[in-house]
Amino acid sequence: SVSSSLDAHRQLCLASRGQTISVAFYPQKRIVLFGSEQAAVKAGMNVEFPGDAIGGDMDKSHLDVDNDVLRLDLNDLGGEICLLDWGGRSGSDGHALSHPNRHIQPQSTMNDHVDVYLLQESQSFGSKNESNQDTLLYHRMTKLTRNPLITPLKEDAEDTILQDIRDIPKLCKDIQDDWKVHTRRERSGSESAALPFSLNRLTAWNLGRCLKQRLNAYVDNTLTPSPNRVDILLTGCEVSLWLAEQFASDLQKSFPKLRIVAISSNKLLGLFGQEDINVPTVGFTTSSRTLNYDDAIVLIVSHSGGTFSPLGCSSLFQSTTRNIFVVTSEWDTQIGKQLRMLDQQEEGMQNDGSGGNSRIHMGLLFNSRIFTTGVGVRPAEPCSVSVAATHQLLTNIFEFVSVVILSESKYCDCTGAIITQRDLEILERCNKDNVYALEDITGTGHDGTPYPENYSTKEMELRMAVKYMNIKLKIFNS
Known part of the structure; x- marks a missing residue:
């Protein structure tokens, strides 16, 4: 109203x-x-x-x-x-x-x-x-003001679709740099908007801690593998779900002894979101008996961070696991707010003179659960920069998880690791070269500066291919 x-x-x-x-x-x-x-x-x-x-x-x-x-x-x-x-x-x-x-x-x-x-x-x-x-x-x-964690709204652009495409190389390069340097500057480029730490690296550290805790349980035989036990659960909707499925596929092939599952948030809400009524996933193998995600590592992929079903899952999972993370466009989202409340619920907000509030603030810092692409709100309808940035961030997360497991032989044994250190070196090389390929395709440098007209060969090839297809469609329709 x-x-x-x-x-x-x-x-x-x-x-x-x-x-x-x-x-x-x-x-x-x-x-x-x-x-x-x-x-x-x-x-x-x-x-x-x-x-x-x-x-x-x-x-x-x-x-x-x-x-x-x-x-x-x-x-x-x-x-x-x-x-x-x-x-x-x-x-x-x-x-x-x-x-x-x-x-x-x-x-x-x-x-x-x-x-x-x-x-x-x-x-x-x-x-x-x-x-x-x-x-x-x-x-x-x-x-909202004077807060480096808040991503401001973007300035209006004459062509929002073109602007999103031109932002792809810069955002992918920013995400890569965010995992390597100690100081991250906000995507707005403001010199005053700087964080003294990398939020993604801090969240990755917490993710690695949760992963090691679960792997140590397997090594110590306090946790035994089970056909229905899920180690890493990924969820999302629509395009975000597709990216999560690609990530889960790569991770499962690299570590076959782990059970890594990607499921639609709508299906999870249908199965577990209602107390007495569950909606069966007809045509899929997923059911309440084939899924046991107690203490599983959950990764919610949602660009907006406010889509109904992923948001519902962020509350649903809290009753069975505390290892919940989100991949989203900025720190300040609805799902991010739900996850930040986890530590407050555990510690309580009463200041009894024993430093309770200090423990909460430190918990919020070291228990960071939010991975951000820095894309922010994008009014253009096509999925371009949001998909590219999320894929880039998931690539960095995949590399980090692989490094954690390959760091100790006992982790390699319990996960059945197939990926090697040499494979990671090749992947990182391709990861860096990807930015240069994106510059060539979009005709824009990683600093956001458009190249001169007709400079980008790849861009012209793509434009000519689209023009040729449109001509063929017109001939066919006539």
Whole structure:
């Protein structure tokens, strides 16, 4: 639904259950954006309003977030209602809520210009939690400005399809460099947007730790191979599923003693997502009895990070395994948010003076579960840069998994490793040469600069081939 201030007068009520809803607060621009896509509420960040900014300089301190753009994601799993009130609690009786709900305390945002009232089905924000409400809302917020983990929306392009194709060499080169250097700069190219570490390398370290733990269990005979036990499970939908199937095929052929399975997220939700009713996968060998993914390593492939069935699987798997990872276009996605909540659920968010919050923050850092391509949101409909970047990232993950297993002979024995160190050297050589081939095909350098017209032989060959096919189709149709 769409509401305006004229309709609401002084209040706006949002609800979320089964469908995600995000609310972004822009204190300096005096606007509040809401939508079902997290990326949609970042639209105001690329728009400069006329006149002076309200509230002064934002860059005085990274700890001062009063003027930062903050986003609140409602609890779509348990259900949550959010009431935004900008009337200054100046109703006819001085209250923003009806009498039965006045125990819900307001939480101030937008420099005290907007009050937020939250009510969850699974958690009450009543008088018992009054002392922790401000802290609780603060920890739920995601800072969108001055945050190197947030990928800004791309600038508008005259031809979005052409721009996506031209971005392929640069993004593939950035992903390769991200696995080799200690400092990664954001894909926007901004000198100020730098991370002191590589997020993908940190996630790969955590993946390697989970893989070694499972392989050591096989070596120590505390875990015995079973026909229905899955070691690595990959899932996704549509194009992402196709890429996951290619990755699973390569990994299974390289390590035949492991059981590596790629299954549609829709099939998994049909089999395990409903308590008493399961939907059989007619025509496929997959069933609830042929799949045992307890403590399995799960890799969810989703470019948007918000597709319904992969998002549902990110919550479904948490009851049977904690080794869940996602390959997505940016750090800030719905699936990424679900996975970041894993460590908070284990440790709890209560600060009892024993350093609980510090342990959580360190856990979020070293238990990183998000692989990112850096592609971000792409409005063009054809799958071009998203597929190429995801394939490139999966190639790097494949190389890393292979290096971990080949590092010790006991791992090679229990996995039946066929791939060798020489094979990895050849693959890495092809991996680097792929960027030069992409430059030749797209007519664009890996720095994003287009080549002069008629420079790229491969590009001209492809264009001539398409033109020739179109001519043949016209002759055939006539």
